[in-house]
Amino acid sequence: MAHVVVLGAGLGGTLQAYELKENLGKDDRLTVISDKPYFQFTPSNPWAGVGWRKKEDITIDLAPVMARRGIEFLCDGARRLHPGENRIELHSGRSVEYDYLVIATGPELAFDEIEGFGPGQYTHSVCQVEHATVSGERWEAFCADPGPIVVGAVQGASCFGPAYEYVMILDTDLRRRKIRNQVPITFVTSEPYVGHLGLGGVGDTKGMLESIMRDRDIQWVTNARVDRFTADAVHFTEFDEEGQEKKAHELPFKYSMMLPAFRGIPALRDIEGLVNPRGFVITDEFQRNPTYPNIFAIGVCIAIAPPKPTPVPTGVPKTGFMIESMVTATAHNIPRLIRGQDPVEEPTWNALCLADFGDRGAAFLAMPQNPPRNVNWSSEGRWVHWGKLAFEWYFMRKIRNGVSEPFYEKFIMNRLKISKLKEAKNG
Ligand SMILES: Cc1cc2nc3c(=O)[nH]c(=O)nc-3n(C[C@H](O)[C@H](O)[C@H](O)COP(=O)(O)OP(=O)(O)OC[C@H]3O[C@@H](n4cnc5c(N)ncnc54)[C@H](O)[C@@H]3O)c2cc1C
Structure with missing residues (x-):
């Protein structure tokens, strides 16, 4: 025993x-x-x-x-x-x-590695449900008196998907409230390019996410190292591709959420x-x-x-x-x-991400996780939003009922089958 x-x-x-x-x-x-x-x-x-x-x-x-x-x-x-x-x-x-x-x-969550960072300081978090609930409450207050937003991921971060999700969700919510025109949004990330995701990109996540951000009027800065947060600004240094310091920034915000590094x-x-x-x-x-x-x-x-x-x-x-x-x-x-x-x-060790944007979404699948890969697939559309809702419903049910059946394996096999059938149909 x-x-x-x-x-x-x-x-x-x-x-x-x-x-x-x-x-x-x-x-x-x-x-x-x-x-x-x-x-x-x-x-x-x-x-x-x-x-x-x-x-x-x-x-x-x-x-x-x-x-x-x-x-x-x-x-x-x-x-x-x-x-x-x-x-x-x-x-x-x-x-x-x-x-x-x-x-x-x-x-x-390594918030303490950067001055002024994280819940209780000057920025919000969605990493844990307790943080996200407070962020949701503050979001209401922000919408009553809007201003600039900064979302992204700091140096050493590994979990980039939720940063893209959150910035798009904020954009969707602001458009629904008809106040998007009052809110400049900037995405600030340690990634070398938009859509890198800590994975060297998956399929065309670079082109796809850049195009979605352009479409939604979201500005971005990559290769950013955050130096500190103050009450209403993020102070960061932008690096070039060789790792040399390029420019110091002080970007004002009224609401900010950046993913921290983990340890x-x-x-x-x-x-x-x-x-x-x-x-x-x-x-x-x-x-x-x-x-x-x-x-x-x-x-x-x-x-x-x-x-x-x-x-x-x-x-x-x-x-x-x-x-x-x-x-x-x-x-x-x-x-x-x-x-x-x-x-x-x-x-x-394969990677799948369904990033919901509140109305549509982006998905990618990397098999294996690191390049070169056998499957290197990304896609976007309304189906991702529905897929994410189904994912939540299925997972909550699975945990509540104590079911041990693998979710991702089934989901991916079905999704890849549909893509292959579509490809075959389109010749
Ligand atoms: C905001 C966010 C969104 C994400 N969205 C997705 C997504 O859509 N799809 C996806 O595939 N992945 C997503 N991820 C990535 C990943 O799937 C999740 O982070 C996932 O929750 C990780 O699971 P885990 O079991 O490793 O850690 P966790 O889910 O964080 O679980 C750790 C557990 O350990 C407990 N614990 C911690 N310290 C102690 C201690 N000292 N003693 C006892 N217990 C302790 C915690 O309370 C918690 O219950 C997301 C991550 C984040 C942060």
């Missing part, structure tokens, strides 16, 4: 618990530990950031759901991991021991052999840590090197499709280890 613990109950940890439950033996114990009592559907946070969703629409109370699936649930935060003792020390003072651990703690959570930081210098968990091809072979990690908390350095540092996004493949590999590898076998399942 083995005790398997999943630390973190976000998109990755919750799915991990459901898939492990299917594959573990009857006598094995499964515990989920999370510092929040609810699951939040992070992809809907940009909608909460304009008041299109409330917190209760996109969160699910985990205790009853986990109880129904026969999974122990502990709502407590990890203070420190002691991997040499197979023990997690929790904020309550209690310790939990494990035979196998899956770390799924997502990112710590690993404090409970894991500086544990030698477990994490890299930014606190991301080191994993091998089986999602297993090489130093502590009974520890696996999935989701945003793992270390992935960028494919190619950029003039201003950028990271690699870890999106749902990729996380799902990490979950599935881990759900097969841990039971194999318990049975005395070697791990064999490797994740596929």
Whole structure:
């Protein structure tokens, strides 16, 4: 009999618990530990950031759901991991021991690396539902007395999709309110070009997103390193393609949201052999840590090197499709280890993003994540907006009912089939 613990109950940890439950033996114990009592559907946070969703629409109370699936649930935060003792020390003072651990703690948001940045300072956030709810409330006040907007992603950011989503959603909302003409919008990003996305672009994301931004009167600045935020301006330095300083900017705003860089959570930081210098968990091809072979990690908390350095540092996004493949590999590898076998399942690490703009949207699929790729596809249209609504509905239902079926695999296969049929029809 083995005790398997999943630390973190976000998109990755919750799915991990459901898939492990299917594959573990009857006598094995499964515990989920999370510092929040609810699951939040992070992809809907940009909608909460304009008041299109409330917190209760996109969160699910985990205790009853986990109880129904026969999974122990502990709502407590990890203070420190002691991997040499197979023990997690929790904020309550209690310790939990494990035979196998899956770390799924997502990112710590590194707002403190830039002066004046983040909630409680001068800018807003949609990274967590608690932030997005406040942003949605402030958005109402902004619309009553509008001015310039700055949206984007700072140096070291890896998650660019939600920045594009949020800027387009704000544009859509302002047009619906018929006040778009009073609001200059600028997109400021550390990416070397619009549509790079931390992936070197996917298909024609550069041309596609530039064209959409032009169409929506959104100005942009790329290769930007933010130096500080003050109450009503972002101060940043623009670099050229060689990485030389090009121009210092002071751009005024009345409302701003920029994606921060991520790092690993404090409970894991500086544990030698477990994490890299930014606190991301080191994993091998089986999602297993090489130093502590009974520890696996999935989701945003793992270390992935960028494919190619950029003039201003950028990271690699870890999106749902990729996380799902990490979950599935881990759900097969841990039971194999318990049975005395070697791990064999490797994740596929592909990237899919449905970026909703409130009326239409843009989608891309990169298989594998880094170029050169077998599938390098991007598209835009009204179908993406409907696709994102379906994604939210399906995912919330899946978490509520404890279903472990892979979503992305099915969605992508269907979408690619439709594209191929269309191509064949058009000759
Ligand atoms: C705004 C936004 C929108 C996104 N939209 C999309 C999208 O549309 N499609 C897509 O594919 N990807 C999207 N992503 C990327 C990615 O899919 C999400 O970030 C996803 O939530 C990552 O899952 P995760 O399980 O790794 O981390 P999280 O979902 O962040 O989960 C981490 C969990 O660990 C818990 N935790 C943290 N610290 C501790 C601790 N010390 N002790 C115990 N528990 C702890 C947290 O409370 C949380 O429950 C988006 C990301 C953001 C920020």
